[in-house]
Amino acid sequence: MSTSPEEFFGELNQDAVSILNLISNLSSKEMIGIMDYQNLSTWWCDRARDFFKLSDNVIVQEASEVYEMIHPEDLDKFKEDLTNHMHGKNLEEPMEYRVLTGDSSYSLFTTKMDIVWDPDGKPKWIVMLTENHGISDEVDAVTGLYGEELFDQRVTELVNQEKKPAILKIAIDQFSHVNVMYGANYANQVLSEVAYILRLAAGKKGLVFRLSGAKFALVFENMSEEELERIYQFIQDSLSDHLAIQGKKAPLKVSGGGLVISHSQMDSIAIRSHLTYALNHSHHHHHGELVVYNDEQATDFDDNLELISRIHEDAVKNREGFYLCYQPIANTATGKIMGMEALLRWKGEPYGVVPPGYFIDWLEEDPCIFELGNWIIGTALADAAEISKTYPGFFVHVNIAAGQVERREFRESVMALLMKSGLAPSQFCMELTERVREMDMKFLRKEIEFFKGLGIKIAMDDFGTGNASLALALDLPVDELKIDMSFVQDIQRVPVKQAMVRAIVDFANNTGVETCIEGVEDQEVLEYLRQYQATWHQGYFYSRPVPIQEFKKLLEEENI
Ligand code: C2E
Ligand code: CA
Ligand code: CA
Numbered sequence: 001m002s003t004s005p006e007e008f009f010g011e012l013n014q015d016a017v018s019i020l021n022l023i024s025n026l027s028s029k030e031m032i033g034i035m036d037y038q039n040l041s042t043w044w045c046d047r048a049r050d051f052f053k054l055s056d057n058v059i060v061q062e063a064s065e066v067y068e069m070i071h072p073e074d075l076d077k078f079k080e081d082l083t084n085h086m087h088g089k090n091l092e093e094p095m096e097y098r099v100l101t102g103d104s105s106y107s108l109f110t111t112k113m114d115i116v117w118d119p120d121g122k123p124k125w126i127v128m129l130t131e132n133h134g135i136s137d138e139v140d141a142v143t144g145l146y147g148e149e150l151f152d153q154r155v156t157e158l159v160n161q162e163k164k165p166a167i168l169k170i171a172i173d174q175f176s177h178v179n180v181m182y183g184a185n186y187a188n189q190v191l192s193e194v195a196y197i198l199r200l201a202a203g204k205k206g207l208v209f210r211l212s213g214a215k216f217a218l219v220f221e222n223m224s225e226e227e228l229e230r231i232y233q234f235i236q237d238s239l240s241d242h243l244a245i246q247g248k249k250a251p252l253k254v255s256g257g258g259l260v261i262s263h264s265q266m267d268s269i270a271i272r273s274h275l276t277y278a279l280n281h282s283h284h285h286h287h288g289e290l291v292v293y294n295d296e297q298a299t300d301f302d303d304n305l306e307l308i309s310r311i312h313e314d315a316v317k318n319r320e321g322f323y324l325c326y327q328p329i330a331n332t333a334t335g336k337i338m339g340m341e342a343l344l345r346w347k348g349e350p351y352g353v354v355p356p357g358y359f360i361d362w363l364e365e366d367p368c369i370f371e372l373g374n375w376i377i378g379t380a381l382a383d384a385a386e387i388s389k390t391y392p393g394f395f396v397h398v399n400i401a402a403g404q405v406e407r408r409e410f411r412e413s414v415m416a417l418l419m420k421s422g423l424a425p426s427q428f429c430m431e432l433t434e435r436v437r438e439m440d441m442k443f444l445r446k447e448i449e450f451f452k453g454l455g456i457k458i459a460m461d462d463f464g465t466g467n468a469s470l471a472l473a474l475d476l477p478v479d480e481l482k483i484d485m486s487f488v489q490d491i492q493r494v495p496v497k498q499a500m501v502r503a504i505v506d507f508a509n510n511t512g513v514e515t516c517i518e519g520v521e522d523q524e525v526l527e528y529l530r531q532y533q534a535t536w537h538q539g540y541f542y543s544r545p546v547p548i549q550e551f552k553k554l555l556e557e558e559n560i
Contacts, residue, residue, distance in 0.1 A: 003058045008036065008043050021045050033128040037086075037115075048130065071098035071106055071144055073199055073208070085113045086126065098139055098146075101132075106144040108133040140210040142188050143195035151209040151217050152268045158221060159265060166223035166260045168232060168290075169275040170198070171283065172239075173253040174438055175214035189245050194252070197238045201231050217275070225260055225292050232256045232290040255283035258292035266305075273308040276362040284361070311346050311359050315368045321348040322372070324379055325545035328554065329397065329516065329538050332530065337558060339395035340387075341431070341538065342380035343545045364401040364435060373404040374413050381421035381428060383548050388427060391555065395427040397459060402436045405447055414451070425455035431482065433461045441475075448477055459516070464500060481508050483534070485519025492528055505532045 009016055024032045024045040031048035035041070041060045049057050070078050074097040081095040091114055098106040109132055116125040140147050146154075158165035172178075172194065178187050191214065198208045198216055206220040218231070239252040257278025259271065266274070274293055282291040314321045326340040346354045363369055377398050384396035404410050418425060430451065436444065437460075448458050459480035464487055483504055491497045501517070508515045520526050520539030529537065543554055 003041065008041065008058045017043075021047075024048075029131045029133070031130045031132070033130065035126040035128065037123040037126055051132070069100045071100070074098055076204065086123070088115055088123065091115070098144060099132075106139045106141070108139050108146075108150075142191050143210050144192075145195050145198075145208050145210040145216070147209065148211050151211065151219070152272075154207065154209075154219055155271055156268050158219070159261060159271075163221045164223075164260075164262045166220045166225075166228050167258065167271070167275060168218040168220075168228055169211070169257045169259075169279050170216045170218070170232075170235065171255050171279055172214040173255060173283065173288065178250075186245065190243075190250060190252070193243055193245055193250075194239065197235060197243070201235050201238070215279075223260070225258070225294060228258045228260065228292060229290055232258070236288070253288055255279055255288045256290040257282055258290055260292065260294040262294065267309075269312055270305050270309055272366075273312060273362055274305065276365050277304075277308070280361040280365075307351055307354070308359065308362070310348055310351075311354070311363070312366065312368070314346065314348070315363060315366070315372045319372065319375055321346045322375070323347065323547065324376065324383070325547055326380075326383070326396075326551045327538060327545040328542040328551075329395075329536050330542050332517075332534055332537050337542065337555060338393075338536075339397065339427075339429075340384070340551060341397040341545075342376060342383075342399070344376060344399075345545075364403055367403070369401050369403040370407050370410075373401060374417065377414065378417045378420070381417055381423050384427060385421045385423045387552065387555065388423065391559075393427065395429060395457075396423075397429040397431050399461065400430045400432055400436065402439050405432075405436060405444070406439060411447070411450060414456070415454070418454075418456075426457065429457035429459050429480070431459045431461040432478075437476075445476055452477060452479075464504060478513065480514040480516060480535070482516045482518055482538075485539070488517060488519040488521075488525060488529070488539075491525070501532055505534050509533070 032045045034043045043058045078097045084090045095111045099109050101107040111130045115123045118124040202218045206218045209217045278291045324342045328337040329339040344356050380398045388394040457479045460478045461482050462484040463481040464484045487497045514535040516536035517534045520537045520541045
């Protein structure tokens with residue numbers, strides 16, 4: 001039986017209803033509810049009634065109906081908070097929980113409560129202010145997990161409250177392949193399944209967050225490295241073995257970086273950098289085994305941390321410490337320098353010059369790589385334009401990160417930078433590394449085709465490393481293969497390397513693709529490499545990477 005709001009409020013003035021509705025409408029997100037403690041019926045403002053599709057403003061809701069809408073991970077906490085609040089406990093702490101608001105999407109809600117007591121000291125009215133924070137950034141619509149922003153907030157909170165957070169960052173390796181091979185629908189199902197397993201792994205002890213792409217984080221309080229390792233083991237086992245989607249077995253390989261903070265006060269940038277660093281190490285050097293850091297580790301680790309923060313700050317703010325060095329690219333037939341590759345450096349006291357090996361892995365994963373990348377391209381183009389006044393046709397190669405290509409504005413900024421420099425597109429070559437090739441192939445091909453359409457050259461860097469096969473690589477319309485220097489080290493003594501270099505160069509020559517052999521360190525190797533007839537050579541023999549002024553001198557000396 002339904003009650004009218006007038007009956008519900010009884011002795012309250014009828015205007016109260018209108019006033020409360022008005023108040024709720026004045027705010028953009030907040031919804032007002034008032035519960036009669038005697039019979040547990042609740043009056044909800046019009047907005048809440050419409051939002052939750054309630055049959056009436058005043059209703060008695062079954063607890064189970066409410067619980068069904070709450071995210072399973074939040075349910076226990078929700079019940080506990082509700083009980084506490086209804087007894088007047090912890091009222092100063094708002095309840096926070098995710099609510100199913102669409103077919104499969106969750107929104108983040110917070111509810112503040114307070115109680116109007118009757119003269120005998122019994123609760124009379126429970127007043128609730130519920131805010132819908134939306135599905136936009138805070139909650140990931142695919143997995144229902146909290147998003148990146150809340151991850152930062154949560155971790156900062158735990159650090160500030162000295163609750164000793166332990167964090168596990170997990171990435172699914174080569175997830176873009178799942179997307180390409182099976183489509184976005186299937187990929188989303190995989191992500192939901194992964195989210196489920198991660199929630200299982202976190203249990204009641206931790207919270208799970210979805211970070212960008214196919215990356216996740218689990219956050220715990222007060223957990224040892226050993227426990228973190230056990231949890232990671234469980235995740236690894238479950239994902240490599242037990243996962244089945246649409247009846248198909250879908251073994252996934254993951255990498256994991258961990259961080260246990262028990263003493264120090266780290267800021268969120270340091271925490272992020274650290275996790276990315278650990279995750280990259282796991283991926284590139286430990287075949288996906290967990291790499292965990294704690295804040296008690298050696299002091300050079302702290303140095304490292306400070307260095308990372310400094311470099312990050314420079315990258316985001318004014319690029320103060322950054323500059324470019326250039327290394328010659330020489331024609332193999334004539335030995336003449338015809339172009340150069342731009343290589344990033346960072347310099348700052350007390351560290352001196354820091355090569356990119358120390359920072360490029362995590363920097364490439366940080367959103368700031370886009371702006372920094374534009375600065376690199378702009379600077380390299382301007383320097384090359386200057387040189388090409390004296391040496392017409394002189395070209396410049398620039399290394400490009402996945403984080404640049406995948407941004408919608410990338411095309412525009414490259415075109416604008418090229419226009420500004422006055423350099424011809426054919427004098428500009430973008431080098432793509434293995435990390436770029438892990439992107440969605442369809443998308444990558446489209447981007448490459450676009451830039452080639454403008455006349456810009458594309459080279460595939462570090463060719464022969466990683467797991468890109470010749471056929472797969474040549475599936476992309478590139479102009480040049482840069483043969484990784486690991487093939488050159490010791491080549492005179494290792495027949496397999498000789499065969500590989502020969503195969504790559506022959507294959508490229510036959511398909512009209514140019515080649516560059518990297519790591520030519522001395523005369524002896526140079527002489528030996530001539531037989532392969534690659535198009536270009538690059539290496540310390542010609543010069544180490546040097547700042548632009550020195551590079552110009554080098555050119556002058558060569559051309560005297
Ligand atoms: P890479 O693109 O393969 O660059 C070649 C690296 O080999 C450079 O290291 C260069 O100094 C080094 N090298 C050149 N000749 C020789 C040689 O004869 N012998 C030996 N042993 N080494 C040689 P560097 O400058 O430390 O750069 C390392 C990597 O960092 C680069 O590898 C590239 O992947 C990345 N990187 C550098 N600059 C940038 C940049 O501006 N943007 C991006 N996204 N990545 C960059
Ligand atoms: Ca390169
Ligand atoms: Ca290379």
